[in-house]
Each structure stands twice: as C-alpha cells, then as structure tokens.
Amino acid sequence: MAYQATFKRYEIKYLLTQQQKEAVLQAMKPYMKLDGYGRTVIRNIYFDTGNFRLIRRSLEKPSYKEKLRIRSYQTAADDDSVFVELKKKYKSVVYKRRLTLPEAQAMNIFRYDLPLPVQSQIAEEIEYFRSYYADLHPAVFLSYEREAFYSLDGGDFRVTFDENILYRESDLSLSSEVYGIPLLGEGQTLMEIKTSGGLPLWMSHTLNRLKVFKTSFSKYGMAYQHMMTKSETDEERNTCYVC
Structure with a gap:
C-alpha cells in the first residue's frame, strides 16, 4: 500500500555565506539537532507542460501556485x-x-499516462492536476545536498541547509548519477525555515544580528531562468548576421 502524507506550513528562505551558515549553526546548537x-543528496524530477506553463506562472508570483515532482533521497532502483x-502555495502557506x-511504477504512470494505483483524497488531487495540465512531461532533473535539523522541544520547527544545487535538462532519471549546472555561487548555502507558526526568538535575534534577510528562491524557477538565458545565448551565437 502506498504511504501518504499531507503537510501545511510556512517555508522561509535565506541565502547565506559560509560564515553566516557557521554562525547560524552555532546559535542552533542548544535548540536543534541534525536528523x-x-x-x-535529494533528487527531483519536475513535471511541466511543453511551454513550461507551470513554472512561468509561478515566476509571476501569483497568490496561488502549484507544481508536481517525483523525489528520491537516494539513487533509486526500480523497487x-x-x-x-x-506542492501548492497559497498566500505564503505551503501545502x-x-x-x-516504487520508482519504476511511479515513472511508468507518468511516462505512459496511467492512473495512480491508489484511491484517496491525495490521489484525486494529483489526478485532477494531471488532467488539468494535460501535456505534462519530465522537464528538469534537480538535485542538492541537504542537512536537516529538527527542534529539540518536540515542535515542528525545522531548518534545512541546501548546497551544491544542480540542474539538467537531459538524463531525467532518479537512478542516474548526480551532475548538472550549479545554481548557487561559490560558498553559498540556501537555508529554509519550515514551521507552522512563527520563528523562535533565538532564531530571530540570530538573523537580525547577522543581517540575514529572507529571499525569494525557487530552485526550479532558477533552473528555468538559467535555461532560458542559456537558450537565448546559444541562439545569438548561432545567428548568422549579414553585414
């Protein structure tokens, strides 16, 4: 039987230097622990339409946006x-x-447009999404190295650090090696705070002291923008100008 889960929370993002990351980790020690x-290494395959309707809409920053992906926390064999x-986002709240x-079953469902082998509210939402965006296909492979920390007080406050964020447009398989084009600058880390409530005072004080401010950073969005810039550059290089 397929495992199912639902999450509702805020996700707040920050771009850190190596020095800022070390300072945040130091401040977290009394309150949080590495899982x-x-x-x-997290691997994702994002799905989109032929004209990238989903990510183009997302980059317009509407009050509601959604995306579909298949994710693995390891190099995935068939079983x-x-x-x-x-993943849906409405007025800053992530659902x-x-x-x-199994990996082979999940990929075949989308590759051959087969129904999900599950009957549930979650399955119905995913099926409606697939029906609404009729020409979905694997668009981007995106990977990154993550360290995830949980709160020692038993609450749902979590902090993750993502580094070596890579994307590629080919070899879209969760069973392949991790490689691709980097989306972060050297020494940069993407920190995400995930919580259903507010930030603890110690974290707010730490961010203020370090002058770290929240940012808008969509991994798939950054990959798409990079793809479009690269495509325009390649087109210019291949254009023959007649003087």
Whole structure:
C-alpha cells in the first residue's frame, strides 16, 4: 500500500555565506539537532507542460501556485520507494500532498499516462492536476545536498541547509548519477525555515544580528531562468548576421 502524507506550513528562505551558515549553526546548537540521515543528496524530477506553463506562472508570483515532482533521497532502483509530490502555495502557506510508490511504477504512470494505483483524497488531487495540465512531461532533473535539523522541544520547527544545487535538462532519471549546472555561487548555502507558526526568538535575534534577510528562491524557477538565458545565448551565437 502506498504511504501518504499531507503537510501545511510556512517555508522561509535565506541565502547565506559560509560564515553566516557557521554562525547560524552555532546559535542552533542548544535548540536543534541534525536528523539521523545526516547530509542527504535529494533528487527531483519536475513535471511541466511543453511551454513550461507551470513554472512561468509561478515566476509571476501569483497568490496561488502549484507544481508536481517525483523525489528520491537516494539513487533509486526500480523497487525503491520514491515520493510523488503535489506542492501548492497559497498566500505564503505551503501545502504538500505526498504519495510513496516504487520508482519504476511511479515513472511508468507518468511516462505512459496511467492512473495512480491508489484511491484517496491525495490521489484525486494529483489526478485532477494531471488532467488539468494535460501535456505534462519530465522537464528538469534537480538535485542538492541537504542537512536537516529538527527542534529539540518536540515542535515542528525545522531548518534545512541546501548546497551544491544542480540542474539538467537531459538524463531525467532518479537512478542516474548526480551532475548538472550549479545554481548557487561559490560558498553559498540556501537555508529554509519550515514551521507552522512563527520563528523562535533565538532564531530571530540570530538573523537580525547577522543581517540575514529572507529571499525569494525557487530552485526550479532558477533552473528555468538559467535555461532560458542559456537558450537565448546559444541562439545569438548561432545567428548568422549579414553585414
């Protein structure tokens, strides 16, 4: 039986230098702990339409936006579990619907337009999404190295640090090696705070002291913009100008 989960929370993003990251980690020590997975390489395949309707709409910063991806926390063999995730954002609140399926089954469902083998509210939402955006296909492979920390007080406050964020437009497989074009500058880290409430005072004081301010950073959005810039540059190089 497929595992299912639903999440509702705020996700606040910050771009840090190496020095800022070390200072935040120091401040976190009395309050948070690295989860048992340590540093994990996360692999994602994002789905979109032929004209990138989903990400173009997302970059317009509407009050409501959504995306679909398949995610793995390891190099996935056919029988390994992966997550089919529908992620929605409405007025800064993130809602995530998640199903767990074997990698080969999940990919074949989208490759051959097969129905999900699950009957549930989450499955219905994903199926409606697939029907509404009729020509969905794998668009981008996106990976990154993540360290995730949880709160020692038992609350839902979490902090993640993502580094070595890479994307590519080919070899869109969760079973392949991690490689691609980097989206962060040297020494940069993307920190995400995930919470259903506000920030603890110690974290607010730390961010203020370090002069760290929240930013808008969509990994898939950055990859798309990079793809479009690269495409325009390649087109200019290949244009023959007649003088």
